[in-house]
Amino acid sequence: MSFFVDVLVGGLLSGVMYSLVALGFVLIYKTSGVLNFAQGAMVLFAALTFVSLTEHKLPFAVSLLVTLAIMVALGWLIERFVLKPLVNQSSITLFMATLGLSYVIEGAAQLLWGTEVHGLDLGIPDTPMQFGSVAISEFDLVAALIAATMVAALTLFFRTTRTGLAFRAVADDQLAAIAVGLRLSHVWAIAWALAGVVALVAGLLWGARLGVQFSLSTVVLKALPVLVLGGFDSIAGAIVGGLLIGAIEKSAEVYIGPFVGGGTEGWIAYVVALGFLLVRPAGLFGQRELVRA
Amino acid sequence: MFSSSYKGRLMPVLLASAALALGGAIALPSFAAPDRGQEYFPLQSYRVGPYAAGGTGFFGGFIDYMNLINMRDGGVNGVKLTWNECETEYEVERGVECYERMKTQGNPGPAAMNPLSVGIAYALLDRSTSDKIPLITINHGRTDTTDGAVFPYIFPLLLNPWSEASAMVNYVAQRDGGLDKLRGRKIVVLYHGSPYGRETIPIFALLSQKYGFEVTEIEVPHPGNQQQSQWLQIQRIAPEFVILRGWGVMNPVALKTAQQVGFPADHIIGNIWSNSEEDVRPAGAAAVGYIALTDHPSGTEFPVVQEIIKTVYGANKGNLDDKSRIGSGYHTLGIINGILNVEALRIAQQHFGDKALSGEQVQWGFDHLDLDDKRIAELGATGLLPPIHVTCADHEGAGAVKFQQWDGQRWVTKTGWIQADRKLLRPLIEASANKYAAEHHITPRNCAKTS
């Protein structure tokens, strides 16, 4: 029993990490309907930039701020040079463009900062702490906390600021948003910049856990089933979906894996998401069904 | 309102650059073509992608050593070494393309291929045999290619995967006081989800049967940045040892995840591709105490490494951007790979004369590669690699390893050379090789005659 709890808790906590990546997708999808495959590359780019800056002896806070600024600038550039010219194109074309974008970002990140594996120490010990019979890594707890803080901050941002309001308005009804005088391109640029910020947080946490290196960009593949489960346009869905996927994936690997030779983690999330979709085609929290490109 | 200023001008620019690119590709030579009379080593390297750290270290070391030979000795018996690189990203298709592109270059053609990828090596198995170019898979590759009678052109030098597995089991036994102590022990093998990782599945099963320990083999999907459930499973099994057959990012992640579930690092034993500084540094404190097997200990104290630092890096011709990586595990392996390639060439030259040789001729050199302690000392590599004696039938030639432990700063060697149980393995290797020969209609050459 306690082992099951261990697995479950472990799964939920790793699910938090998935949610972090999924969040970046949701921000962009909600406002512009683009499924941004480059989110993973942005995670890599953010983490690599940050870690390289610290390795160049910049203080933690300064590195963080500089990286933040770079991510925001990157978001703006993407809006200006990729999305804007592609407006009114089919969503599959936009998706392919973000795939191309991911090449560019990955290439640029490694060209700038090299291809070596960097260790990233955020000063949070990754050792288990006992809570009764359950052992939880301190790092996981901190990660969960950071994720929760970020979701809270985003929620607050959306609920209380006028930019957040604009953001929600665009997500709700684009034509009405234009009619009341909102500039779509501004909102999109903000969405991309925010996605960059989320990528930075995800990159730091994932990077601290895995080392900062190329395969960080593949975490995007973990976010897709989360999105399907939670709905592409729901922040709450990204969180709940992440937790669910994490828990299901880990318990499946531990309990079913041994009977089928292991390695179920690669696909179980997708198959669960697929099964779920057949019952609820718009995800847990999704607002509307997406029509084909 | 969305019309974008540069959109309209894009197509002409694209077309013009396409024309330019096409023209450029045709007009420019595809490589700085190797000069006539030089010994050509095509490098199917990878400096990008998930395994870039391994690639840059290994190929850096290889190139550094070749540079050393050229700068210090003016080449091998007057024959300069030359090389160029083709990026594979560790992907098979790209490896094949590189091979096809490079195999026709050089005069008299490539000396040997060193792709450092099991997947690529598999795809090149019959190609390089039919093209008569030696294919070197140092410390990796397909185990049964050790049988040089069936695979004359394939050389899993120093240590094939089965030897490696056997040596690891032997080390565990030695720690506990003998092979008979293994009975009833629990060992988990955590392997990389690739042909390389799977290569040893049957051999661990065999060894566990023979020595009576319990083995659980768990796969980590490529590239290996997700291991939590595997380690939870390990936690539940609670084995005495975890044998880590990792590669690239899988290694630090394994160590970090082990720490996360509270599995002690000094009971994790890494294999030959989990033993470099690049594998442990990113894991930080989680790696302290971790043990790994090696036949290419890291360090800068070896004379040959010192000479590379002095001659090559002194002249600013070093290949590693990050000087702190000089003497790291991947780098020394690259240097060793350089030594073996160069020595094979040297031995072949004794047979064919001091000139640039073809792949077919260099194969003879590899087939007769024999470095004893004395020769290794002359090369300034004492302690860096075990003695190696390759024969027509045995393309591994060594099968000895040391074990080292990470103290947080550097690797500390814990043992002398420990041998694999090659007698046990040999019949299996031959059986497997013969099966391959039968399937592919190969008539094995008669090694009794040639050697």
Place this chain on the structure above:
Amino acid sequence: MRFWLVAALLAVALLVVPRVGNTYLFDAILTPFLALSLAGVGLNLLTGYAGQISVGSAAFMAIGAFAAYNFNLRVPHLPLLASFALAGLTAAAVGIVFGLPSLRLKGFYLLVSTLAAQYFVQWALTNFHWFANDDPSGVITAPQLAVAGIDFSSSAGRYVLSLAVVATLTFVALRLVHSQTGRNWMAVRDKDLAAAVIGVPIFRSKLLAFAISSFYCGVAGVLWAFAYLRTVESDGFTLDLSFRILFIIIIGGLASVRGAFFGAAFIVVLPLLLSRIGASFFGTTDSGIAELVEMILIGVLIIAFLIAEPAGLVSLWDRGRRRLARLLSFVPAPQS
């Protein structure tokens, strides 16, 4: 006119090229180009014509490759081409299973469901060792390629074999898209509601598209494994390969059989072109930098093409040809 052009092209490809080409041309360019083109044609039937997005093409290629390997291995005296066809049928059967969700799912949700296929198939092929005849590494090796006693195992031979297979299946695809089946697909793609009202069997058409597309991808996988790489593992059929095939049809032009060939040429040749230029530009200093620059360039080019020519290379080609025809005809274009 067009028929003769294609016939001439085929004749050159079949009769002249094998005589003048070298192994690099066959093994590194033409054979993979043909295999990817075929996969592109297959995906285009599904995505371009029937409007169902899929990123699982590589999985169906893997199924084809492994099925052909096993049919060859386990069924004695099975002709090579029969094993190709059976491999395609196997892929088609699996394609139908993974096409079932298309009944309810559209767009990106369907895309994610094809991802499930991609991962599940890859996993199953590695995990169950029977598929690779218990090879410990999970690697399969191509058998001898002989059709009717003629050996096609040489580089040029494998190219000719691929060309024959691809040409035949392309011909079939062309017939298909111009038949009622193809029209039904396009109707489902363009306006499924209207299609339903006029009596197009929507679900059956979608499943048929999945089946036929998977058949094509399956055979493409056989070519990829047998004619191109000769030794493959299921890990070689990555998502990245699926994406490349998707790029092929988007850059080549959706809903165009020709487009798949243009796209494949772009995707196969462009990296080689860039790496050649890179190699001479950066010399031997650092293949890594060249590679990264290349990666960025490919990304930029893809985005640039999507922006400048969303309808694909095919429409660029057609425009160019029309302009050329107008130039050559010496008749001034009518002033409108």
Place this chain on the structure above:
Amino acid sequence: MSAERALLELRGIELSFGGVRALSSVDLTVREGDIHAIIGPNGAGKSSLLNVISGLYRPLAGTIAFAGKDYTHVPVSALAHLGIARTFQNLALFAGMSVRDNIVMGRAAFARSNFAENVLGLPRSRSDERESARRAEEIMDFLGLHAKGDRKVATLPYGLQKRVELGRALIAGPRLLLLDEPMAGMTAGEKLEMCRFIVEAKAEFHTTVVLIEHDIGVVMDLSDRVAVLDYGRKIADGPPDLIRADQKVIDAYIGVDHDERLVEAAV
């Protein structure tokens, strides 16, 4: 002139979307051979009614009788075989296909060959194709589209696209043709032509027509009967002359001073 037999009979049709009532207890009888128009202000439920008849919406209550058979909802997949064809308000053409292919598609339900026969070009497939091609030529001649057969339909002007959609419906030789605003957005000349097609189609193919149209002038002249919907209810149904004189209809269209109307209702 036209037979008195009812081809289509709706009884007590109820329909609502998320609590909003779209149709309430609508009855409608369409006699065989008639052109029966449905008119009414925006949002009155005209298109909803057409969607109920063509099976796209499933009514909450009520029955639909077509050619003597009763349905609670009309099965979409069998629509073509029943002999019902329709056009859509906002053009539902297959944008990526040629004019000819769009029209040929109208016979999709009647193709007898399967895909294997199509690939191999077996006799059944060939005869299918020949038959479809022949009929498509006829229809294109009839609609004056013969010169445009190979054009991609999306490149045609709007008026012609509407015509193609009519052609796609006509090629199936339907007993009942449902036209949802076939003349919306057309110039007067185009409207006149479209009227001619409808009238001729009726004469030539013996088709019964249910027509939604805003141009009341057209409706009044073209129709044998006119039904008027307002707020989801049928407020009038009868020959054009009676409808024209109906005060309720005038009110619904031009809007009355609501106080007056309320007063009227109260009286």
Place this chain on the structure above:
Amino acid sequence: MSEPLLSVTNVGATYDNAILALSRVSLTVGAGEIVALLGANGAGKTTTLRAISNLLSAVHGQITGGHVTFDGRRTEKLGPAQLVAAGLAQVIEGRHCFPHLTVEENLIAGASALRIGRRQLAADVARIYGYFPQLRAKRRLPAALCSGGEQQMTAIGRALMARPRLLMLDEPTMGLAPLVAREIFHFLRALNRDENLSILVAEQNATLALRYADRAYVLEHGSVALAGASAEVRERDDVKHFYLGFEPRQRRQYSSLVSQVGT
């Protein structure tokens, strides 16, 4: 008469480059006027309003000719946001409240084009509640959950938040109960009188609109068929014709057609 606040000159428009929607529409709205835009479904009312506020490109439409002048400035180079900031606000057809935003948030979103401080914003919101007291009670309710009338009030309030000088409304009474519809027009009249707000309203309910408007234009087939003062238009019989198709000449054409075929 001085320069009108809004003048539309010979504007043409199409959708998807194919569907002709407007041809040479001209109209003016003077300062302080209420002008009604009448016509049957599909006559081009909505397109005219969208063309004026440069919203056509967002719905795959484009202006093909003519020009629009608002407050002495040509508008073709201005984006919708700039037009709103310049004082030209629109309540688009079908209300289009932001469904997940609360009523109050909807109102605040209406001030997006302006740069005003929080306090000023609060005052403006309070002003809207002054106009529509029943919205104050629903301020925290998502707009989607409000009744049709409340949504229309929210939409109008949202447009007023931009402090427009010309307010354009597209079928503000569509689908509303008669009493509510009247209330809305009543409110518009009051606003026009009290704050000198100019109004251009597209409306299908001609009787209602003509009762409140100063002048009216009747559109048919995408061009202006009739224009004049409300009273004048109201008295004309042919208004009925535009709705009910009484124009004798056209009728003949179709009738003759039918009889021709019938014989």
